[in-house]
Amino acid sequence: xxxxxxxxxxxxxxxxxxxxxxxxxxxxxxxxxxxxxxxxxxxxxxxxxxxxxxxxxxxxxxxxxxxxxxxxxxxxxxxxxxxxxxxxxxxxxxxxxxxxxxxxxxxxxxxxxxxxxxxxxxxxxxxxxxxxxxxxxxxxxxxxxxxxxxxxxxxxxxxxxxxxxxxxxxxxxxxxxxxxxxxxxxxxxxxxxxxxxxxxxxxxxxxxxxxxxxxxxxxxxxxxxxxxxxxxxxxxxxxxxxx
Numbered sequence: 001x002x003x004x005x006x007x008x009x010x011x012x013x014x015x016x017x018x019x020x021x022x023x024x025x026x027x028x029x030x031x032x033x034x035x036x037x038x039x040x041x042x043x044x045x046x047x048x049x050x051x052x053x054x055x056x057x058x059x060x061x062x063x064x065x066x067x068x069x070x071x072x073x074x075x076x077x078x079x080x081x082x083x084x085x086x087x088x089x090x091x092x093x094x095x096x097x098x099x100x101x102x103x104x105x106x107x108x109x110x111x112x113x114x115x116x117x118x119x120x121x122x123x124x125x126x127x128x129x130x131x132x133x134x135x136x137x138x139x140x141x142x143x144x145x146x147x148x149x150x151x152x153x154x155x156x157x158x159x160x161x162x163x164x165x166x167x168x169x170x171x172x173x174x175x176x177x178x179x180x181x182x183x184x185x186x187x188x189x190x191x192x193x194x195x196x197x198x199x200x201x202x203x204x205x206x207x208x209x210x211x212x213x214x215x216x217x218x219x220x221x222x223x224x225x226x227x228x229x230x231x232x233x234x235x236x237x238x239x240x241x242x243x
Contacts, residue, residue, distance in 0.1 A: 001086045001087060002031070002084060002085045002086050002087070003028060003029070003030050003031065003085065003086065003087040003088075003089065003106065004030070004031040004032070004033055004059075004080050004083075004085040004087075004088055004089065005023055005030055005031070005032050005033070005089040005090075005091060005102065006033045006035065006073060006076035006077070006080065006088065006089065006090055006091075007019065007023075007032065007033070007034055007035070007091055007092070007093045008034075008035045008036075008037070008069055008072035008073065008076070008093070009034055009035065009036045009037070009039060009043045009044075009093050010036070010037045010038075010039050010043070010066055011039045011040065011041045011043060012039065012041075012043050012093040012094065013039070013041045013042055013043050013046055015093050015094050015095060016034070016043050016046050016047060016093055017046055017050065018095075019093055019095065019099070020032060020034075020047065020050050020054070020058060021050075022099045023099050023102070024054055024057055024058065026099060026100065026102060026103065027103070028102070028103055028106065029057075030057075030089075030102065031057045031058075031059065031085070032054075032057060032058050032059065033059045033060075033061065033076055033079060033080065034047045034058070034059070034060050034061070034093075035060075035061045035063065035072045035073075035075060035076050036060065036061070036062050036063065037063050037065060037066045037067055037072065038062070038063060038064050038065045038066065044060060044062050047060045048060065059079075061075060061076070061079065063075070067179075068179030068180060068183075069179060069180055069181075069183055070176060070178050070179040070180065070183030070186075071179055073090060073183065074173050074174075074176060076088075077163075077168045077173055078173060080165075080168075081165060081168060081169060085165060086164070086165050087106060087109060087162055087163070087164060087165070088162070088163045088165060088168060089102060089105065089106075089161065089162045089163075090159055090160065090161045090162075090163075091118075091159070091160050092159060092160070095206065096205055096206055096207060097118060097159075097160040097203070097205070098203065098204065098206070101118055101160070101201070101203050102162075104118075104201050104203075105117075105118060105160070105161070105162035105201055106162055108162070108199045108201050109162050109164055112197060112199075113162075113164075113197050113198065113199035114163070114164050114166070114167050114191065114196035114197045114198065115161060115162070115163055115164070115167060115188070115191050115196055115197070115198045115199070116161065116162040116198075116199050116200075116201055117153065117155060117158050117160070117161050117188070117198065117199070117200045117201065118155075118158055118160030118161065118201055118203040118205075119153075119154055119155040119158055119200035119201060119202055119203060120138075120155050120158065120203065120204075120205045121139060121142060121154040121155045122154045122155065122200040122201075122202045123202040125139060127204075127205045127206075127207075128204060128205065128206040128207065138157065141156075141157055142154060142155055142156045142157055144224075144227070145157070145185055145227055148227050148228060148231050149185075149189055149192075149227065149230075149231055151188065151189065151192050153188055153192070153198060153200065154200055155200060156184075156185050156188060157181060157184050157185060158184060159184050160203065160205075161187075167191055167194075167196055170194065170240060171187075171190060171191075176190070177226075177230075178226055182226035182227065182230075185226070185227060185230070186226070186230055189230060189234070190239075193234065193239045194239045194240060195239075
């Protein structure tokens with residue numbers, strides 16, 4: 001089974017080299033696709049240098065400018081599907097997601113999950129080095145999404161996931177609307193409405209070690225109002241139910 005991990009980057013020069021080495025050292029023959037949005041700090045050049053060592057397993061898509069998390073993942077999904085990968089992962093570049101948990105997400109899919117989510121909230125609150133204000137904001141954001149959408153997922157905003165290829169193949173990827181924080185919610189909501197088996201795997205989320213967070217007020221604004229809009233537009237909409 002072919003597995004690829006997709007990591008979007010913007011100014012991650014301090015994290016990208018150790019992340020590449022770590023992911024590609026994990027047992028399971030993972031491949032890695034970096035999608036760089038024109039990082040002015042030279043992130044893409046570091047990846048290019050590493051491709052000499054990992055020529056068949058490390059891939060790079062360079063985009064012009066900061067085009068948004070959602071569009072980066074959509075580009076990555078299309079690339080992965082066109083290259084025949086069976087399992088497609090999302091994760092951050094900053095080590096907030098532990099690469100050692102990739103195999104746990106994969107095993108959940110092997111046992112029957114269509115989407116496996118690395119969940120911070122399925123067993124209490126497992127977040128390290130976040131200020132309490134941010135923990136509460138994140139936790140109650142997930143609660144808000146559950147109330148509005150009806151999903152039973154505890155970590156609705158999680159960005160550490162594994163998809164079976166059939167899930168992404170069945171999505172109309174060009175119709176995914178959101179680009180920022182709400183992108184993760186929309187993807188889960190679509191999979192849930194289509195009847196896919198979504199499983200949460202408990203993880204510990206650790207605040208980034210290096211670099212600067214990409215979170216902003218605009219991202220939270222999109223998520224708050226976007227969830228309401230998404231729910232309203234889903235009423236009466238027909239979803240192709242997974243078989």
